Amino acid sequence: xxxxxxxxxxxxxxxxxxxxxxxxxxxxxxxxxxxxxxxxxxxxxxxxxxxxxxxxxxxxxxxxxxxxxxxxxxxxxxxxxxxxxxxxxxxxxxxxxxxxxxxxxxxxxxxxxxxxxxxxxxxxxxxxxxxxxxxxxxxxxxxxxxxxxxxxxxxxxxxxxxxxxxxxxxxxxxxxxxxxxxxxxxxxxxxxxxxxxxxxxxxxxxxxxxxxxxxxxxxxxxxxxxxxxxxxxxxxxxxxxxxxxxxxxxxxxxxxxxxxxxxxxxxxxxxxxxxxxxxxxxxxxxxxxxxxxxxxxxxxxxxxxxxxxxxxxxxxxxxxxxxxx
Amino acid sequence: xxxxxxxxxxxxxxxxxxxxxxxxxxxxxxxxxxxxxxxxxxxxxxxxxxxxxxxxxxxxxxxxxxxxxxxxxxxxxxxxxxxxxxxxxxxxxxxxxxxxxxxxxxxxxxxxxxxxxxxxxxxxxxxxxxxxxxxxxxxxxxxxxxxxxxxxxxxxxxxxxxx
Amino acid sequence: xxxxxxxxxxxxxxxxxxxxxxxxxxxxxxxxxxxxxxxxxxxxxxxxxxxxxxxxxxxxxxxxxxxxxxxxxxxxxxxxxxxxxxxxxxxxxxxxxxxxxxxxxxxxxxxxxxxxxxxxxxxxxxxxxxxxxxxxxxxxxxxxxxxxxxxxxxxxxxxxxxxxxxxxxxxxxxxxxxxxxxxxxxxxxxxxxxxxxxxxxxxxxxxxxxxxxxxxxxxxxxxxxxxxxxxxxxxxxxxxxxxxxxxxxxxxxxxxxxxxxxxxxxxxxxxxxxxxxxxxxxxxxxxxxxxxxxxxxxxxxxxxxxxxxxxxxxxxxxxxxxxxxxxxxxxxxxxxxxxxxxxxxxxxxxxxxxxxxxxxxxxxxxxxxxxxxxxxxxxxxxxxxxxxxxxxxxxxxxxxxxxxxxxxxxxxxxxxxxxxxxxxxxxxxxxxxxxxxxxxxxxxxxxxxxxxxxxxxxxxxxxxxxxxxxxxxxxxxxxxxxxxxxxxxxxxxxxxxxxxxxxxxxxxxx
Numbered sequence: 001x002x003x004x005x006x007x008x009x010x011x012x013x014x015x016x017x018x019x020x021x022x023x024x025x026x027x028x029x030x031x032x033x034x035x036x037x038x039x040x041x042x043x044x045x046x047x048x049x050x051x052x053x054x055x056x057x058x059x060x061x062x063x064x065x066x067x068x069x070x071x072x073x074x075x076x077x078x079x080x081x082x083x084x085x086x087x088x089x090x091x092x093x094x095x096x097x098x099x100x101x102x103x104x105x106x107x108x109x110x111x112x113x114x115x116x117x118x119x120x121x122x123x124x125x126x127x128x129x130x131x132x133x134x135x136x137x138x139x140x141x142x143x144x145x146x147x148x149x150x151x152x153x154x155x156x157x158x159x160x161x162x163x164x165x166x167x168x169x170x171x172x173x174x175x176x177x178x179x180x181x182x183x184x185x186x187x188x189x190x191x192x193x194x195x196x197x198x199x200x201x202x203x204x205x206x207x208x209x210x211x212x213x214x215x216x217x218x219x220x221x222x223x224x225x226x227x228x229x230x231x232x233x234x235x236x237x238x239x240x241x242x243x244x245x246x247x248x249x250x251x252x253x254x255x256x257x258x259x260x261x262x263x264x265x266x267x268x269x270x271x272x273x274x275x276x277x278x279x280x281x282x283x284x285x286x287x288x289x290x291x292x293x294x295x296x297x298x299x300x301x302x303x304x305x306x307x308x309x310x311x312x313x314x315x316x317x318x319x320x321x322x323x324x325x
Numbered sequence: 326x327x328x329x330x331x332x333x334x335x336x337x338x339x340x341x342x343x344x345x346x347x348x349x350x351x352x353x354x355x356x357x358x359x360x361x362x363x364x365x366x367x368x369x370x371x372x373x374x375x376x377x378x379x380x381x382x383x384x385x386x387x388x389x390x391x392x393x394x395x396x397x398x399x400x401x402x403x404x405x406x407x408x409x410x411x412x413x414x415x416x417x418x419x420x421x422x423x424x425x426x427x428x429x430x431x432x433x434x435x436x437x438x439x440x441x442x443x444x445x446x447x448x449x450x451x452x453x454x455x456x457x458x459x460x461x462x463x464x465x466x467x468x469x470x471x472x473x474x475x476x477x478x479x480x481x482x483x484x485x486x487x488x
Numbered sequence: 489x490x491x492x493x494x495x496x497x498x499x500x501x502x503x504x505x506x507x508x509x510x511x512x513x514x515x516x517x518x519x520x521x522x523x524x525x526x527x528x529x530x531x532x533x534x535x536x537x538x539x540x541x542x543x544x545x546x547x548x549x550x551x552x553x554x555x556x557x558x559x560x561x562x563x564x565x566x567x568x569x570x571x572x573x574x575x576x577x578x579x580x581x582x583x584x585x586x587x588x589x590x591x592x593x594x595x596x597x598x599x600x601x602x603x604x605x606x607x608x609x610x611x612x613x614x615x616x617x618x619x620x621x622x623x624x625x626x627x628x629x630x631x632x633x634x635x636x637x638x639x640x641x642x643x644x645x646x647x648x649x650x651x652x653x654x655x656x657x658x659x660x661x662x663x664x665x666x667x668x669x670x671x672x673x674x675x676x677x678x679x680x681x682x683x684x685x686x687x688x689x690x691x692x693x694x695x696x697x698x699x700x701x702x703x704x705x706x707x708x709x710x711x712x713x714x715x716x717x718x719x720x721x722x723x724x725x726x727x728x729x730x731x732x733x734x735x736x737x738x739x740x741x742x743x744x745x746x747x748x749x750x751x752x753x754x755x756x757x758x759x760x761x762x763x764x765x766x767x768x769x770x771x772x773x774x775x776x777x778x779x780x781x782x783x784x785x786x787x788x789x790x791x792x793x794x795x796x797x798x799x800x801x802x803x804x805x806x807x808x809x810x811x812x813x814x815x816x817x818x819x820x821x822x823x824x825x826x827x828x829x830x831x832x833x834x835x836x837x838x839x840x841x842x843x844x845x846x847x848x849x850x851x852x853x854x855x856x857x858x859x860x861x862x863x864x865x866x867x868x869x870x871x872x873x874x875x876x877x878x879x880x881x882x883x884x885x886x887x888x889x890x891x892x893x894x895x896x897x898x899x900x901x902x903x904x905x906x907x908x909x910x911x912x913x914x915x916x917x918x919x920x921x922x923x924x925x926x927x928x929x930x931x932x933x934x935x936x937x938x939x940x941x942x943x944x945x946x947x948x949x950x951x952x953x954x955x956x957x958x959x960x961x962x963x964x965x966x967x968x969x970x971x972x973x974x975x976x977x978x979x980x981x982x983x984x985x986x987x988x989x990x991x992x993x994x995x996x997x998x
Binding site for chain 3: 327331335339346350354355356357358361362363364365368371372375376379380382383385386389393394402404406410412413414417418421422424428429435437440441444445447448449451452455456459460463465467468470471475476477478479480482
């Protein structure tokens with residue numbers, strides 16, 4: 001909340017100080033969503049667009065360019081003109097996990113300029129409610145005692161749930177991750193959670209939002225959350241309570257980014273627009289109903305946040321030899 | 326049904342395609358990860374099976390055509406292309422290739438207007454008046470529908486931009 | 489709340505004029521969007537979603553469901569009239585619908601499609617209301633091994649759509665399966681057959697392949713011969729569906745609805761396999777088997793029933809388990825969540841009025857579809873009157889816009905054009921396109937589920953016989969294959985006899 005207010009104040013000050021930049025935008029702004037319709041990124045972007053269009057006189061065109069774990073859409077924005085008319089809805093998968101795990105990715109983080117991260121999703125590890133695992137310790141013990149029998153699902157190779165499970169297990173001192181646990185990739189969070197529900201996989205460590213309905217209905221049980229405080233509706237200890245504060249870096253996020261040569265005045269404008277848009281009531285209701293936390297970061301903070309997360313993930317990938325080759 | 330000769334050639338062509346996939350495309354263009362715990366999990370597993378099935382299909386096609394009952398030539402489809410038809414097909418190919426390369430430069434609306442008009446001329450040019458009217462109005466209508474109603478950013482090109 | 493109280497509360501919710509208005513609006517938007525290639529039901533639902541935030545929960549959800557239902561039927565209109573299916577599911581409709589349109593029976597095909605859609609939709613909704621709990625627990629038993637055996641069984645459909653050569657059909661399916669492996673590997677994340685292209689990493693776009701394969705070869709054939717065919721006007725969208733013809737198709741419609749309900753309840757399969765399975769079952773059972781693929785009314789009825797039978801049933805896993813069965817229901821979950829409604833078992837406890845309102849709304853939507861659909865047919869069938877030399881260039885322009893709009897990618901336009909040429913070559917060589925498409929649709933499901941099952945069992949193949957469901961599908965597969973081989977042999981023998989008879993009579997004459 002404090003960040004939001006600071007950003008709002010800053011944005012307002014900048015907007016007032018820069019009347020000359022009032023020309024942008026003169027035409028529609030295209031926001032590229034690198035994932036398909038119905039995904040977390042798509043819904044998040046489509047919820048953000050209405051409040052933004054109340055602030056900005058030009059329309060926003062939301063464009064899905066799905067494929068290759070967000071790479072297709074990301075490359076499209078990287079190659080676009082840096083004039084502020086083509087922006088990307090960047091997501092943790094396409095802009096932290098995948099760059100950290102996949103050395104063959106056709107883009108790097110330096111090729112983008114962030115204008116703001118506006119949504120944070122804590123990660124939660126969930127199991128089926130009739131699972132034998134009541135706590136994290138049960139799960140870890142099972143992995144240690146019966147290596148090669150515990151399965152986890154994810155929304156695909158190089159996705160947040162893929163990396164999240166590995167990072168969690170590493171924090172608990174489980175080694176040789178290729179053999180001790182079995183990764184079952186699926187197509188998307190929904191399928192990954194369905195695998196847990198029907199017993200194909202034993203656990204899933206991903207964003208809280210897609211898991212929230214299953215927890216609310218008692219079909220699944222959360223074992224931990226990576227937020228700093230306990231989450232409403234998630235009756236599970238935080239990583240701090242569990243004594244694994246390093247896992248707090250494991251969070252999902254959504255933000256807006258443009259090509260690297262995005263001009264300063266555009267970035268500043270966006271800082272102000274976002275600050276106003278995230279105050280919108282409908283938008284907040286939609287985001288929080290899905291278990292997300294609306295938290296706006298300034299452009300500078302966003303870059304710092306993404307780079308820090310990337311560094312942590314990258315170190316781990318190298319140390320554990322998790323690279324996709 | 327095709328004539329016996331064409332059927333045999335089709336079978337051999339299918340075999341050639343399958344063989345190329347099996348011994349050239351799969352080894353060259355499918356990256357195998359450094360660790361494949363189970364053979365059935367290798368990225369090349371399914372493509373290899375499919376290519377073998379295709380190879381067998383090609384062989385069966387060729388064999389059946391060579392030794393099976395003959396289709397009377399009168400009942401067989403003629404694959405030959407007359408000179409006029411060949412020229413028209415070439416022109417159509419050129420238009421399609423041109424459409425693809427002109428899209429980013431001219432923009433979708435103008436390219437489609439030109440392509441419509443060219444196809445109209447190629448097909449003989451009756452209904453010319455209505456045709457030209459449609460050539461102009463249809464791409465414009467589609468543009469306004471997709472960009473204004475459905476919110477799709479239709480490529481505008483670098484020369485003339487529409488609102 | 490007792491059942492009756494919930495029911496009457498639900499009824500009060502739907503009985504407001506706004507409910508019917510938003511439902512009708514949704515169906516209208518859906519039919520129009522579905523009728524435009526490239527504007528699939530998915531896209532229409534995603535575009536409508538933000539407008540529902542401000543509405544009351546029941547109105548918003550009814551609006552989205554209307555778009556969904558309308559969109560699925562709408563897809564059959566271009567499939568029949570211009571052989572340009574907007575969704576993979578409606579490509580089964582094009583198999584017989586387009587030949588009918590060419591014979592001047594477009595009106596008949598469209599009416600059949602509408603009635604089959606509405607009946608299947610109604611059946612599907614009733615199944616949702618009556619069997620939801622039972623089907624949901626059944627669907628939960630479908631893990632990767634069960635899915636794999638089901639898909640293997642579904643591949644036997646190929647025999648039903650191969651035309652006169654089964655071998656060519658299998659080959660075509662092989663090409664489809666092969667093209668479906670393009671992209672990033674599902675398990676390893678490495679590149680497969682991408683030839684270094686970034687665009688190919690995401691795989692070939694479904695709709696681009698589909699439209700290229702079906703619509704473009706027609707355009708190429710026409711352009712090749714155009715002067716010979718003095719710009720005939722097909723002009724005949726007015727043929728009426730006869731009651732007797734309709735009654736003859738009823739069996740296929742009910743069979744298709746049942747297949748749709750069954751497959752729709754299992755998350756992750758979608759409408760296309762259902763449409764094709766229904767089509768091939770109808771062909772197998774029909775006395776007019778030979779006429780399928782050449783303009784058989786029953787083929788249109790079966791395909792559309794299979795396609796629409798899925799629509800209500802995908803809501804079964806959504807409402808009773810909270811699992812989205814396809815992309816559209818994933819978006820609808822968003823609409824539930826924004827109104828603090830949690831899809832899943834709790835919904836029946838906490839918001840029973842909403843659930844029953846939804847049920848009543850769904851039933852109403854089948855009837856609204858009937859009314860709005862008949863108006864739409866009346867408007868769209870004028871397309872059948874357009875002279876060919878204007879129609880085909882128009883279809884090309886429409887395809888370019890539509891394919892681009894799906895994923896905003898010019899590369900997809902290139903995929904469509906290349907697939908058009910491939911499709912034309914296949915047409916010349918008498919290689920059927922439908923098995924190709926089935927291979928392309930089922931390919932990823934087949935491979936991914938096989939590999940997931942292998943991961944689960946650590947490479948032990950016995951996982952494919954782990955329960956009654958897998959064994960059932962394996963047996964069904966074996967039976968189908970035996971039947972297919974037998975009927976193929978019989979047909980071959982018949983052909984041989986006819987050929988030798990023809991040769992003999994020629995000799996006698998000579």
